[in-house]
Amino acid sequence: MTDGLERRRMSRAARREQLIVLGVELVGASSFDAVSTDDVAAAAGISRGLLFHYFPTKRDFQVAVAERGADDLLAATAPPTGASPVEQLRAGVEGLLDHVAAHPDAYLSLVRGTASGDAALRAVADRTRAALVERVLDGLGLEPRPDPVVVLAVRGWVAASEEVVVTWLAERAVDRATVVTVVVDGLLLQLGALLPEGDVARLLAIDG
Amino acid sequence: MTDGLERRRMSRAARREQLIVLGVELVGASSFDAVSTDDVAAAAGISRGLLFHYFPTKRDFQVAVAERGADDLLAATAPPTGASPVEQLRAGVEGLLDHVAAHPDAYLSLVRGTASGDAALRAVADRTRAALVERVLDGLGLEPRPDPVVVLAVRGWVAASEEVVVTWLAERAVDRATVVTVVVDGLLLQLGALLPEGDVARLLAIDG
Numbered sequence: 001m002t003d004g005l006e007r008r009r010m011s012r013a014a015r016r017e018q019l020i021v022l023g024v025e026l027v028g029a030s031s032f033d034a035v036s037t038d039d040v041a042a043a044a045g046i047s048r049g050l051l052f053h054y055f056p057t058k059r060d061f062q063v064a065v066a067e068r069g070a071d072d073l074l075a076a077t078a079p080p081t082g083a084s085p086v087e088q089l090r091a092g093v094e095g096l097l098d099h100v101a102a103h104p105d106a107y108l109s110l111v112r113g114t115a116s117g118d119a120a121l122r123a124v125a126d127r128t129r130a131a132l133v134e135r136v137l138d139g140l141g142l143e144p145r146p147d148p149v150v151v152l153a154v155r156g157w158v159a160a161s162e163e164v165v166v167t168w169l170a171e172r173a174v175d176r177a178t179v180v181t182v183v184v185d186g187l188l189l190q191l192g193a194l195l196p197e198g199d200v201a202r203l204l205a206i207d208g
Numbered sequence: 209m210t211d212g213l214e215r216r217r218m219s220r221a222a223r224r225e226q227l228i229v230l231g232v233e234l235v236g237a238s239s240f241d242a243v244s245t246d247d248v249a250a251a252a253g254i255s256r257g258l259l260f261h262y263f264p265t266k267r268d269f270q271v272a273v274a275e276r277g278a279d280d281l282l283a284a285t286a287p288p289t290g291a292s293p294v295e296q297l298r299a300g301v302e303g304l305l306d307h308v309a310a311h312p313d314a315y316l317s318l319v320r321g322t323a324s325g326d327a328a329l330r331a332v333a334d335r336t337r338a339a340l341v342e343r344v345l346d347g348l349g350l351e352p353r354p355d356p357v358v359v360l361a362v363r364g365w366v367a368a369s370e371e372v373v374v375t376w377l378a379e380r381a382v383d384r385a386t387v388v389t390v391v392v393d394g395l396l397l398q399l400g401a402l403l404p405e406g407d408v409a410r411l412l413a414i415d416g
Contacts, residue, residue: 148379148381148382149382149386149390151381152372152375152376152381152382152387152390153372153390153394155371155372155375156368156369156371156372156375156390156391156394157368158371159367159368159370159371160364160365160367160368160371161364162367163363163364163366163367163368164360164361164363164364164367167360167363167364168360171356173356173359173360174356174357174360178357179360182357182360182361182364182398182402183364185398185401186361186364186394186398189397189398189400189401190390190393190394190397192397193393193397194390
């Protein structure tokens with residue numbers, strides 16, 4: 001609980017930030033629809049009415065929380081600079097697994113948002129998937145624009161990765177290192193069959 | 209429009225069947241949530257009240273429509289008997305593409321149901337995915353129960369296939385034969401890396 005004085009001292013931006021962070025922490029596994037503005041306001045020590053001073057509607061707040069979840073995911077999976085394409089890919093998948101293990105509910109909500117009936121939440125999930133696809137395509141260093149079938153395969157791989165990670169979270173039937181290998185190899189094997197030989201040799205040689 | 213006499217002659221089972229078939233035809237691409245009971249009742253020439261005589265709630269009707277959509281999908285992708293594992297896989301993917309090209313909205317609704325906020329609709333989508341995973345595992349003829357990592361890879365492959373098909377439907381950037389090859393090869397390549405050599409040789413040799 002914060003007292004009235006402390007509450008007043010918080011800037012608008014700081015208060016919004018506090019509420020979004022609390023929203024990410026309190027998100028349920030079912031979906032961002034389930035984030036309770038009552039719980040968030042209580043955790044912030046403010047009234048529910050004041051929360052709506054910062055976010056006009058409950059949906060606005062949920063979308064802000066979803067966007068933060070997406071930003072956190074993209075930051076956690078950002079590839080190290082200077083690494084080879086294959087090292088970048090492996091580091092990204094390892095970052096993904098560590099992030100979702102630490103924030104499983106936020107990840108499940110984000111993934112489920114892909115199929116949300118709400119257009120704004122679906123847009124956040126779709127943008128996140130698209131950003132991951134672009135990042136993988138960029139990391140491969142293909143010039144010029146890659147073949148549409150390569151883009152299709154990478155999109156499929158991002159979706160497969162989500163499903164593998166969600167299943168791993170729920171069942172833990174295989175260890176983390178095995179999941180990393182399955183996910184990384186899934187893309188490399190498919191690209192090996194789709195890309196021209198020169199690209200494949202370059203991708204794998206750099207990693208040697 | 210049907211007249212009163214015809215309406216009375218329809219058995220309860222026949223009327224339910226008629227309404228479900230109309231529901232599948234009238235499903236929107238957004239989700240099964242969007243199936244309008246008004247539209248379905250009008251198409252059947254009955255009152256909305258009478259529709260609720262056959263389905264206690266709108267949700268009951270939507271779930272029945274989703275289940276029919278799932279049954280249709282599983283029937284359209286059933287592998288031919290007597291075919292080799294690889295032929296079965298290819299035939300299943302071809303059946304999937306033809307089915308979704310003919311019924312795109314029903315497919316999109318089903319796939320999006322995976323992440324539906326409604327537990328009953330999500331259960332239909334999850335059961336469909338699980339049935340496809342089981343079918344692929346059965347088709348591979350692996351004994352005894354497959355390694356958990358193989359199950360994980362097949363689950364990922366089913367999710368990837370959904371994403372590839374949804375993207376293909378929306379963009380048509382590559383032709384049907386290319387999609388079939390990408391989807392089929394995606395699984396075969398991954399299995400080639402995960403299964404013991406004997407299983408791989410058996411799978412590929414039979415197809416020779």
